[in-house]
Structures are given as structure tokens and as C-alpha cells.
Amino acid sequence: DQQVKQNSPSLSVQEGRISILNCDYTNSMFDYFLWYKKYPAEGPTFLISISSIKDKNEDGRFTVFLNKSAKHLSLHIVPSQPGDSAVYFCAASEWNNNDMRFGAGTRLTVKP
Amino acid sequence: GAGVSQSPRYKVAKRGQDVALRCDPISGHVSLFWYQQALGQGPEFLTYFQNEAQLDKSGLPSDRFFAERPEGSVSTLKIQRTQQEDSAVYLCASSRDTGELFFGEGSRLTVL
Numbered sequence: 001d002q003q004v005k006q007n008s009p010s011l012s013v014q015e016g017r018i019s020i021l022n023c024d025y026t027n028s029m030f031d032y033f034l035w036y037k038k039y040p041a042e043g044p045t046f047l048i049s050i051s052s053i054k055d056k057n058e059d060g061r062f063t064v065f066l067n068k069s070a071k072h073l074s075l076h077i078v079p080s081q082p083g084d085s086a087v088y089f090c091a092a093s094e095w096n097n098n099d100m101r102f103g104a105g106t107r108l109t110v111k112p
Numbered sequence: 113g114a115g116v117s118q119s120p121r122y123k124v125a126k127r128g129q130d131v132a133l134r135c136d137p138i139s140g141h142v143s144l145f146w147y148q149q150a151l152g153q154g155p156e157f158l159t160y161f162q163n164e165a166q167l168d169k170s171g172l173p174s175d176r177f178f179a180e181r182p183e184g185s186v187s188t189l190k191i192q193r194t195q196q197e198d199s200a201v202y203l204c205a206s207s208r209d210t211g212e213l214f215f216g217e218g219s220r221l222t223v224l
Contacts, residue, residue: 004154034212043116043203043215044155089154098145098168100213102154 003027004092006103014111019077021106023090026071030092030101035064035075038087038105047088048075051095080110114138116216118204124222125194133189133219137206145213146179146189147203155203161187194223 005024013019031052036044050057050064057064063076077084090103117136125131137144142163147155157171163184181187201220205213
């Protein structure tokens with residue numbers, strides 16, 4: 001049973017524009033959410049996180065929004081750069097729970 | 113090294129062979145996780161160690177899968193009598209706590 005879903009397998013945007021990656025979850029006990037970025041032949045690397053007590057967390061060009069009532073989070077990248085091209089995984093867990101669930105990933109391509 | 117190191121990077125095994133995959137976590141990280149990532153999917157949780165104690169092995173798909181971390185540092189994931197459905201990338205991750213995970217590059221297993 002897939003508790004974290006990323007329904008868009010791919011996304012293509014122009015350099016300088018906004019990239020919006022979406023993620024939905026089904027488990028209402030999840031209260032800690034993370035985004036990981038993965039380049040080919042490398043392991044995922046942590047990008048940004050948010051806990052359920054917040055609805056927004058910003059780090060430079062990256063902002064994560066959380067809508068708990070809709071069980072939805074999104075990652076905004078502004079402005080998008082060609083180096084942002086990668087697969088982005090959404091992950092969720094209950095606080096201090098080791099069983100972190102991942103979405104299937106969205107491949108982002110930023111065109112120069 | 114500074115990051116999580118996994119070996120071998122690539123392993124081809126004949127069906128029925130036993131394989132062992134090694135993970136060297138970041139020094140000082142007490143938590144260590146193994147994930148299985150099938151093609152086009154997100155990482156799926158296999159097992160979790162805190163120091164040398166295996167606290168959760170609920171994600172191991174069968175009793176052919178066995179993991180150990182005898183001295184609380186290096187971990188080995190062993191798969192006995194490999195099957196074709198075991199073909200995947202096996203990711204190891206470590207963390208100081210159960211928040212942000214630092215992933216290795218993965219070991220790609222192909223079972224013929």
C-alpha cells in the first residue's frame with residue numbers, strides 16, 4: 001500500500017521559471033516530511049524538510065508547503081536552474097519513527 | 113570518507129547464489145537503514161539499526177534477507193538463494209537521529 005504518492009513521474013520547466021513538485025499522503029499519523037534529490041548513479045540527498053506544526057519552510061530557492069487537511073505537500077523551486085534537473089523524492093514518517101516512506105519520485109528537467 | 117560508502121556498486125548474481133552487500137556509515141551516526149529501490153520506484157524500507165541493535169526488520173521481504181551490524185558501525189545485508197525479483201538497488205543510509213538520512217550511492221544487484 002503506497003502511503004506516499006507522487007503522481008507526476010516527470011516535469012519539464014524552462015530555466016528561470018518556477019518548478020512545482022507535488023506529493024500526497026494517506027497516513028494521517030505522518031508528521032514529518034522531507035524532500036530528497038537524486039542524481040543518476042548517486043544516492044538521494046536531503047534537500048528540505050517540514051514538520052506538521054508548520055505549513056511552510058523556506059531555504060533559499062526551495063520552499064516546501066504543507067497542507068495537512070488535504071494531506072498534500074509541494075516543493076517549489078524558484079528560479080529553476082539546469083543543475084536542479086534530477087529525480088525528487090517526497091518522504092514522510094511519524095515523528096521519531098524509523099519507517100520513512102518514499103514516493104516513487106518525479107523527474108525534473110530544467111531546460112536552459 | 114565523509115559520506116556513506118557502499119560496496120560493491122554493482123553485483124551480478126546467478127539465481128540461487130548468496131550475496132553480501134556492505135555499508136560503511138558516516139562516523140558517529142548511530143542509526144543505519146537499508147532500503148530497496150526497484151526500477152522506477154521510491155526506496156522501500158527494509159531494516160533499521162540503532163548502534164548494533166536491529167530494532168526494526170519489518171521491511172525485509174523474506175527470511176532469505178538478513179542484516180547485521182555487529183559492532184555498531186559497518187553493516188552487511190545478506191541475501192540468500194537470490195531470486196530474480198531481488199534485482200534492485202539496495203541503498204544504505206545513516207543518520208544521527210531518525211530525521212534526515214544520508215544515503216550511500218547504492219549497490220545495484222542484478223539476478224540472472
